[in-house]
Amino acid sequence: MKRRDFVTRILVTGGALSLGIGCRRKIEPDFKKESEISGAVDQKTGRTITEPERQIPVLSETDVLVIGGGPAGTAAAIAASRTGAETYLVERYNHLGGLWTGGLVLPLLSTHAIDKQKNRKQVIFGIGGEMARRLKDLGMSIHEINPVVDPEAAKYVLEEMIREAGVKMLYHTWGSNVIMDGNIIKGVSVESKSGRMAILAKIVIDCTGDGDIFHFAGDNYDVMNYAIGLVHRLGNVDRINTSKTGYVKLNVGQPTPIPSVNWYNMWGKENQDALDVLNLSQLQMDYRREIWENVQKIRQTPGHEEVFLLDTASQLGVRMSRILDGEYRLTLEDTMTFKSFDDVIGISGAWTTILYKGKKIPVAERPFWQIPYRSLLPRKTDNLLVAGRCFCFERELVEDTRIIGTCLVTGHGAGAAAGLAVKERENLRNLNTGKLKQLLKQQGAWLG
Amino acid sequence: MKNLFRSSNLRTLSFLMAIVLALPLSWKGLTGFHTWLSPFIMLNSVIAVKSFVWLNIVAFPVLLFVFFRKRWFCLNLCPAGWCFDRISALNKDKTYTYKRLPDIGKWLAIISLASAIIGLPLFLVFDPLAIFNGFFTILSGGMNIFAIISLSGFLLLLTIHFFYPGVWCAKLCPLGGLQLVINDLTTRLKLFFNKQKPLPHGIDPGRRYFLMSGIGLIAGITIPKFLKPPAEIIIRPPATVAPPLLYSLCCRCGNCIKACPTGIIKYSTDFTGIPAWMTPEISYESGYCLETCNLCGQVCPTGAITLFNFRAKGQLFMGIAKVQLENCLLFNNIECVKCKESCKYKAIAFVAKENILNMVPMIDKDRCVGCGACEVICPTDCIHIAGVIIN
Numbered sequence: 001m002k003r004r005d006f007v008t009r010i011l012v013t014g015g016a017l018s019l020g021i022g023c024r025r026k027i028e029p030d031f032k033k034e035s036e037i038s039g040a041v042d043q044k045t046g047r048t049i050t051e052p053e054r055q056i057p058v059l060s061e062t063d064v065l066v067i068g069g070g071p072a073g074t075a076a077a078i079a080a081s082r083t084g085a086e087t088y089l090v091e092r093y094n095h096l097g098g099l100w101t102g103g104l105v106l107p108l109l110s111t112h113a114i115d116k117q118k119n120r121k122q123v124i125f126g127i128g129g130e131m132a133r134r135l136k137d138l139g140m141s142i143h144e145i146n147p148v149v150d151p152e153a154a155k156y157v158l159e160e161m162i163r164e165a166g167v168k169m170l171y172h173t174w175g176s177n178v179i180m181d182g183n184i185i186k187g188v189s190v191e192s193k194s195g196r197m198a199i200l201a202k203i204v205i206d207c208t209g210d211g212d213i214f215h216f217a218g219d220n221y222d223v224m225n226y227a228i229g230l231v232h233r234l235g236n237v238d239r240i241n242t243s244k245t246g247y248v249k250l251n252v253g254q255p256t257p258i259p260s261v262n263w264y265n266m267w268g269k270e271n272q273d274a275l276d277v278l279n280l281s282q283l284q285m286d287y288r289r290e291i292w293e294n295v296q297k298i299r300q301t302p303g304h305e306e307v308f309l310l311d312t313a314s315q316l317g318v319r320m321s322r323i324l325d326g327e328y329r330l331t332l333e334d335t336m337t338f339k340s341f342d343d344v345i346g347i348s349g350a351w352t353t354i355l356y357k358g359k360k361i362p363v364a365e366r367p368f369w370q371i372p373y374r375s376l377l378p379r380k381t382d383n384l385l386v387a388g389r390c391f392c393f394e395r396e397l398v399e400d401t402r403i404i405g406t407c408l409v410t411g412h413g414a415g416a417a418a419g420l421a422v423k424e425r426e427n428l429r430n431l432n433t434g435k436l437k438q439l440l441k442q443q444g445a446w447l448g
Numbered sequence: 449m450k451n452l453f454r455s456s457n458l459r460t461l462s463f464l465m466a467i468v469l470a471l472p473l474s475w476k477g478l479t480g481f482h483t484w485l486s487p488f489i490m491l492n493s494v495i496a497v498k499s500f501v502w503l504n505i506v507a508f509p510v511l512l513f514v515f516f517r518k519r520w521f522c523l524n525l526c527p528a529g530w531c532f533d534r535i536s537a538l539n540k541d542k543t544y545t546y547k548r549l550p551d552i553g554k555w556l557a558i559i560s561l562a563s564a565i566i567g568l569p570l571f572l573v574f575d576p577l578a579i580f581n582g583f584f585t586i587l588s589g590g591m592n593i594f595a596i597i598s599l600s601g602f603l604l605l606l607t608i609h610f611f612y613p614g615v616w617c618a619k620l621c622p623l624g625g626l627q628l629v630i631n632d633l634t635t636r637l638k639l640f641f642n643k644q645k646p647l648p649h650g651i652d653p654g655r656r657y658f659l660m661s662g663i664g665l666i667a668g669i670t671i672p673k674f675l676k677p678p679a680e681i682i683i684r685p686p687a688t689v690a691p692p693l694l695y696s697l698c699c700r701c702g703n704c705i706k707a708c709p710t711g712i713i714k715y716s717t718d719f720t721g722i723p724a725w726m727t728p729e730i731s732y733e734s735g736y737c738l739e740t741c742n743l744c745g746q747v748c749p750t751g752a753i754t755l756f757n758f759r760a761k762g763q764l765f766m767g768i769a770k771v772q773l774e775n776c777l778l779f780n781n782i783e784c785v786k787c788k789e790s791c792k793y794k795a796i797a798f799v800a801k802e803n804i805l806n807m808v809p810m811i812d813k814d815r816c817v818g819c820g821a822c823e824v825i826c827p828t829d830c831i832h833i834a835g836v837i838i839n
Contacts, residue, residue, distance in 0.1 A: 025497065025499035025500060025501050025751060025754060025755055026501065026754070026755040026756060026757065027687050027745075027754055027755070027756035027757060027760050027763075027764065028756075028757045028759075028760055029757055029759040029760035029762070029763065227785070227798065251780055251781055253781060254781075254782070264781055264805070265781045265782060265783055266781065266804065266805055266807075267778055267781075267783070267785075267798060267807040268804060268807070269804065270797065270798050286804065287804060290803045290804040290805055291805065293803065294803055294805045352784075352786065352827070353786065353825060353827055354786075354825070355735075355736065355790050355821055355824060355825050357709075357710075357738075358709060358710035358735040358736055358737075358738040358741075359710055359734060359735040359824075360734065360735065360824045360825060399785065399789065
């Protein structure tokens, strides 16, 4: 072959190839155009001081210590105490029920879901179901599915149940740190009017919602910023005079079991850091002013003169903050496919329509879902259980895990597990899940 | 093994494969694979869009075979031809040669390819594989009666073959016509190399041309009235080419409809815009356009839906979400975050309307691609995707 022929062939081949590649048709992403929303700027000064070492009194040495008296904490304390363990419950406000009562988020959501036969039925039983039933017997809850309760009645019922179960109650007390020994929590130090004290315990249940205890204990977690709101209630909504001249229909919230009272939800500002006290304080002040001004506007509208602001919630409506990195991360897929776990501790339902694999699944067609014991277990700390909105799940599931119904279920499961572990003198990780399931069933829980 | 490659067996095999892949059984990228084998679709597409995708290569060997073997595709691969032959065989009484019928298919092929050069391939819809594949789209469900009638062209052709055996393959099929053109080329080349003069063939003017010119006149007067573009802006799959080209480039094979995992692509049957008849349209009833999917682009044999990387979906605009606030739960202070949560492009933000108690969803025009997730999920149906003009 002549050299010129050879070169010609190379040129022709190269030309054909480059033409070919040049004519290729595919749209590729342009990453330059994509910009990410930048996070909030950290404005902390970074200055610190060292606390002097000091002796603190030991308040008590107990079997089970529950930090946080929200729906999960209350259920956990009752379950543990009923199992026979000496139980302390630490609550920072003056009431039980957390956001359900003090936060005025009154609906007990996700009580129902469909079973494998496609029948929509109640799925939340156990201690949570007992609370709902007792409120209904008092005439203090409306709606069969996802009942809305009266907050004062709920505070009363929860406290009565705690009293009956023999739980040792500590109000106005804040779990402020953990006392660690390797991977074991020996106890929790609490702050109150009596100063700092320690409560030593065999097992600690973190029901703080924000995951304060697993944070102090050094476990890994994910922080999810979300919208924070502040709920309020309006009184005299039954005295709105619709026939008055100049009357216009206004949004006055949703009905509660008390006919003259409505609760008024607030979505609030997006992407808020619930772990920054300066932020929480600012939000609290802004929200209270906004609510006051909005109620004045309502009162100035013809027909609404007698409506008044009954109360703003005593707790800011923090929806999400920390999410535990536990032994098992519950996924959206698990909840949509009737996934069955050997170590199931409870079943929750669904309250919203969702998109699953690109398709719309209406709330009335959503299956019930099992919660495994492992997703309440932190990876590092050995004698800690986590219940409430901060147990281990993937973010896609947040709408179903952060609500009252699920919190009651995880609380019950954690409390029973702690009680059983104390009774059996067994490590939480080696707990016999068969016995746990049996115990939960004895306590009225439904496990599918 | 040798028997397998005998033309009849190969074609039966090809038919079986084609029918299985034409069924809406979520074959993903393989959906309607036979449309890629058609050199007619490939040439029109490549010439019209002046670019190609790698899968276009599969039609090249077919072209090569056709070059050396007359009607190689028809005899060895064509699933539609297989069906037509079976029906034709039922009619034992008649034999037709169709000598008097002109080679319509050949002219369809020539005109189509010529018009493809100026970016308007005219007769892609007559490709037999598009007709064959399109027919099975009926089984994917959710079709209205007009779409089903339009897709029944294949049944019509089957019926015709009972009365006129082999007429489509012999005279009408543009894919067959293309092969005839290529064979003419082969013959001419052979003659050229053998230094022989081409065979003379005269034209026979007469009644036929008189009739044809009459029909042409009537068509010229009436057709433009039907050829108005649709009044509404139709929401198309991502990376669909802009309308005038789309109308002719889309061969209506239904591959995208069958491949769509959420089943949101439908045939458009809008009487106000006949040129857009049976082109793919999106309706967000059962699902939305998944952010991790580019199957419609993968399976489109003509490039009417350009192949795209699914990571580029944030820049492929289909429409834009519009919110009607009256029924919005959030606006009415009922806990709902569905639209914002479902938006994979971070195009929805909740902002205070008058005060913080009145949060409302706001759509970011630059980010919203109109994937429809929010429309589908909205519990009160207050979000709708509006079409946008795509450049």
